[in-house]
Amino acid sequence: MKIFRTEQVKYIDAYTIQNEPIASIDLMERAAHALFGWFRNRFHNNRKVIIFCGPGNNGGDGLALARMLLNVGYNVHTYYLSSKSYSEDFNTNLVRLKEASSSIYMINSPKDFPKIEPDDIIVDALFGSGLSRPIEGLAADLISSINSSNALVVAIDIPSGLFGEENSVPNSNPVVRASYCLSLQFPKIAFFMSENEEYVKDWRTLPIGLHPDAIEQTPSPYFYTTLSDISTNLLNQSKFAHKGSFGHVLIMAGSYSMMGAACLCSKASIRSGVGLATLYIPKCGYEIAQTAVPEALALTDSNDTHLTNYPDLNKFSAICVGPGMGQDTETASMIRSLIKNSTKPLVIDADGLNLISKNIDLLQELKAPAILTPHPGEFDRLFGKSSSSWEQLQKAISMAQRYGVIIVLKGAYTRVVLPNGEVHFNSTGNSGMATGGSGDVLSGVIAGLLARGLEPKDAAIIGVFVHGLAGDLAADDFGKVSLCATDILNYICKAFQHLTKK
């Protein structure tokens, strides 16, 4: 799904009004109807609902929602901020609401704030995508009062005070801490930034029928990968397939005490449908590999404890290098040589990245497409520290462009950043996956798909999605607390089944 900056959504909104065509007030009614549907399904009408409205169309949405809830028997109290001016649709909805309710109050000073009980439901319709500066004064005091209540807060479109994209960190201006955020049609990019977690706990999008032509024509480098974005054709298996049809992956991984990483990674590549997998390991890992991963061929380096060389690459269709590999100087020179010589696509993970971070310009010597899979710590070691997730994302974009590599920046909403500057935020995965070995499984899945012949971009996006989905399915059965990398591995099959059955 393509996603947009807030000013682009304004354009798509205007295009929809002009070309559907639909009156602006009717589009607001449609948005309010979507909000109403969600609200009614979620909350019984025995709880008091307090709706706070700002002067713009976000406030207009709040007023329209208030009317719809009143009509079906909710106990609604509406408060709106005094302002020099209000949007036209706000005014229309205020008139409509006044016909249905007498519990409407203007807020002129903190004295007008209502007392909020813990069981009340607050709707935050103060500011949405039209926020033009940090919030101060009366509106800021109101947000502090909302935040200090123990009531549940439902934010319309975006928690008030939060900008759709970049926010200052730490955020010293008040922002509503929403329990739920109902974002109209698209998620906001700010939802994917870890610093905003306290404001956006649980968000969802509500479709409001914005015009498909405007969505298609408006350029954006940002995407959000959902199930419907995954092209399952890429995973088709021909009836006449044999093991040579699905590629041969080389996994260069492991060292003394870290053979588990090599096993997890190679097993994950096999579960991702590669025809053949060869594990290239130091001698100490031979029996471990042959026992733990009977499906893989095992080739050993001349060294006992760490990798110092790589095998003839001719027969392989993709290579994964790094998991559990250690950072010995001999391993460092091996990876330098591999980067300069491999014409086969590479997935570089873990210690592979740590070794490259000591000489980042090595990336300029790559001959083949490469997918780098850093977690935030490895990313900082590679490209330097950033002061916020937003800055880190911008850095990932410029580094992917500079070195012509794909960067898979791991974490919640893992970002797949492409050399053309596109960013694909992933929708699957959960905090239980923040556990040792999870990354080894991911690099194995991506390498397996790459070896099967998927384009690097597809291997990275689908690999990240499948890995997260496997984690979600595993967490459904085992819970997040106990989830371990082997569980993720064991659920890769279910994740692929889920995809190919859709």
Ligand SMILES: NC(=O)C1=CN([C@@H]2O[C@H](COP(=O)(O)OP(=O)(O)OC[C@H]3O[C@@H](n4cnc5c(N)ncnc54)[C@H](O)[C@@H]3O)[C@@H](O)[C@H]2O)[C@H](O)CC1
């Ligand atoms: N296509 C859609 O997504 C639709 C969105 N809708 C809703 O409309 C809002 C955006 O409305 P807009 O009028 O553009 O902006 P706001 O309501 O967010 O606020 C504008 C209002 O507030 C003033 N203002 C801005 N920043 C501040 C500030 N820091 N302090 C004080 N005042 C401020 C500004 O001057 C304006 O007066 C969107 O979020 C949706 O909720 C439509 O209803 C349907 C289509």
Ligand SMILES: [K+]
């Ligand atoms: K809001």
